[in-house]
Amino acid sequence: MPSVRINRRTVERGALAATSGLLAGFTALAVGELVASLVRPQAGPVTVVGGVAIDRTPAGLKDYAIRTFGESDKLVLQLGILATIGVLAALLGLSALRHRRTGAAGVLAFGAVGAVAALTRPNSGGMGDVLPSLLGAAAGAAVLHLLVGHLTVAPAASGHGEGEGGPAVGPTGRNRRGFLIGAGVTAVAATGAGVLGRTLTGRAGQGAAASRAAVKLPTPASPAAAVPPRAVLRIPGISAFTTPDKDFYRVDTALVVPKVDAGTWRLRIHGKGVTRPRTYTYQELLGQPLIERDITLTCVSNEVGGPYVGSARWLGVRLADLLEEAGVTPPSRGGRADQLVARSVDGMTLGSPVEDVMDGRDALLALGMNGEPLPFDHGFPVRMVVPGLYGYVSACKWIQDIELTTFDSYDPYWVKRNWARRAPIKTQARIDTPKPFARTTAGTVTVVAGVAWAQHRGIQRVEVRVDDGPWQEAELAEQATTDTWRQWSFRWKTTPGGHNLTVRATDGPGQVQTDQRARTIPDGASGRHSVFVTAT
Numbered sequence: 048m049p050s051v052r053i054n055r056r057t058v059e060r061g062a063l064a065a066t067s068g069l070l071a072g073f074t075a076l077a078v079g080e081l082v083a084s085l086v087r088p089q090a091g092p093v094t095v096v097g098g099v100a101i102d103r104t105p106a107g108l109k110d111y112a113i114r115t116f117g118e119s120d121k122l123v124l125q126l127g128i129l130a131t132i133g134v135l136a137a138l139l140g141l142s143a144l145r146h147r148r149t150g151a152a153g154v155l156a157f158g159a160v161g162a163v164a165a166l167t168r169p170n171s172g173g174m175g176d177v178l179p180s181l182l183g184a185a186a187g188a189a190v191l192h193l194l195v196g197h198l199t200v201a202p203a204a205s206g207h208g209e210g211e212g213g214p215a216v217g218p219t220g221r222n223r224r225g226f227l228i229g230a231g232v233t234a235v236a237a238t239g240a241g242v243l244g245r246t247l248t249g250r251a252g253q254g255a256a257a258s259r260a261a262v263k264l265p266t267p268a269s270p271a272a273a274v275p276p277r278a279v280l281r282i283p284g285i286s287a288f289t290t291p292d293k294d295f296y297r298v299d300t301a302l303v304v305p306k307v308d309a310g311t312w313r314l315r316i317h318g319k320g321v322t323r324p325r326t327y328t329y330q331e332l333l334g335q336p337l338i339e340r341d342i343t344l345t346c347v348s349n350e351v352g353g354p355y356v357g358s359a360r361w362l363g364v365r366l367a368d369l370l371e372e373a374g375v376t377p378p379s380r381g382g383r384a385d386q387l388v389a390r391s392v393d394g395m396t397l398g399s400p401v402e403d404v405m406d407g408r409d410a411l412l413a414l415g416m417n418g419e420p421l422p423f424d425h426g427f428p429v430r431m432v433v434p435g436l437y438g439y440v441s442a443c444k445w446i447q448d449i450e451l452t453t454f455d456s457y458d459p460y461w462v463k464r465n466w467a468r469r470a471p472i473k474t475q476a477r478i479d480t481p482k483p484f485a486r487t488t489a490g491t492v493t494v495v496a497g498v499a500w501a502q503h504r505g506i507q508r509v510e511v512r513v514d515d516g517p518w519q520e521a522e523l524a525e526q527a528t529t530d531t532w533r534q535w536s537f538r539w540k541t542t543p544g545g546h547n548l549t550v551r552a553t554d555g556p557g558q559v560q561t562d563q564r565a566r567t568i569p570d571g572a573s574g575r576h577s578v579f580v581t582a583t
């Protein structure tokens with residue numbers, strides 16, 4: 048039936064048009080990556096659009112994404128962006144079938160969107176950053192225009208359709224060949240451009256990697272005390288006292304982990320009340336008297352019982368020393384600045400109370416983590432670590448600038464997104480073992496164990512409750528320092544049935560962990576962790 052044939056050809060032409068759109072989109076992204084590798088890797092189209100998406104995501108949704116996808120949240124976002132671009136590109140291909148120019152114009156319009164996104168990134172490198180999106184879009188528009196040209200043949204020409212050539216709705220044999228050749232060449236060339244771009248970007252990262260490999264961390268002027276043997280419990284399933292780097296949680300907004308060359312890195316200290324502004328090189332910091340401390344870091348996005356907490360041995364410069372050298376005095380001694388804003392190479396800003404940083408605690412500009420230069424993921428070459436404050440108000444990775452200012456005059460990144468200005472870490476205890484919904488043998492002893500933290504206040508008691516029974520004292524490992532978490536264990540004599548195990552901690556000053564549940568936003572989750580276990 049002719050109508051069926053016509054439909055099939057229409058469908059086929061539509062499929063080829065959509066394919067043209069997809070190839071155009073692919074070309075735009077690949078050329079964009081190649082140009083970005085020459086201009087600035089962070090200016091790549093997917094990276095800038097993803098960055099805008101991250102910055103604009105409402106706090107609740109972002110929290111949901113972290114909860115749902117964990118540390119894969121960025122991968123999921125990038126796949127989402129690629130899928131969206133794919134759909135839009137296919138639609139542009141289809142629309143180009145009717146109006147050849149609209150398709151190309153659409154691709155250029157998306158390029159303009161990418162260019163604006165690139166310019167408005169906080170770490171924007173200036174006008175050069177528009178090039179990846181614009182040149183990529185130009186290449187994509189050209190591809191779409193040329194490929195669709197093979198599908199939209201003049202009626203006169205189609206009258207001479209060869210082979211299965213039918214009515215004027217399908218590509219003629221010649222045009223089909225032209226299309227297929229064009230599509231093949233485009234696919235190969237775009238893939239080549241993309242691969243070349245990735246390779247060049249990788250090369251640039253190698254300079255940073257070499258600078259990291261060349262670092263020799265000096266012995267600290269003030270080494271950390273050895274971890275007391277009795278601070279470490281050997282119980283299967285309990286969090287290690289020191290979290291190995293590879294297991295250390297990672298939370299940040301960086302779609303591309305900054306690869307900073309320590310040789311060219313600088314840290315600037317300036318702002319209100321800074322009488323001696325100063326810029327430090329990496330070598331100058333390494334040359335300062337270094338202190339080494341065990342400090343437990345926690346993310347404000349950590350749910351009760353969640354994984355975003357880790358403990359490491361940090362090596363670095365005491366931040367208060369550098370501030371004093373710069374002439375800064377804390378507000379309690381008349382200083383004009385009450386907020387220290389740290390800014391990273393990727394434009395992230397974090398604000399800490401100057402008072403906390405200078406009150407004698409071990410606030411660090413860390414260069415080393417667990418005996419190695421900082422891993423790139425954790426802030427190489429230098430990051431901040433302040434015991435007792437959630438990461439988003441203190442632990443700036445890839446830091447490059449410290450500005451003294453006031454809480455009244457400046458809101459850093461997360462505060463602009465409705466998180467609290469000040470966020471001391473809340474007391475929490477976590478059951479590491481048994482795991483939720485574990486099964487155990489009734490009538491035996493099951494070891495319940497985990498960690499509790501209240502950085503800079505310390506932990507003096509941990510209690511466990513079985514169902515609605517009384518709170519029972521857990522055994523505590525020795526407290527290494529008040530800035531680290533404390534391991535605990537509890538011998539539970541199991542009785543048949545399902546049981547709820549709940550834990551609570553008491554901090555050094557004697558404050559019992561609240562049972563009031565709070566969401567992570569604005570200043571950290573509260574409530575008590577419990578797990579359900581069945582004994583049979």
Ligand SMILES: Nc1nc2c(c(=O)[nH]1)N[C@H]1C(S)=C(S)[C@@H](COP(=O)(O)O)O[C@H]1N2
Pocket residue numbers: 295296297298299300301344345346347391392393395424425426437438439442443444445
């Ligand atoms: N530059 C930069 N620093 C950052 C962040 C970020 O997004 N960008 N996230 C902060 C948050 S929210 C936390 S909890 C800690 C996490 O540090 P980690 O990834 O080394 O565990 O880094 C902080 N420093």
Ligand SMILES: [Mo]
Pocket residue numbers: 298345346347348437438439
């Ligand atoms: Mo965080």
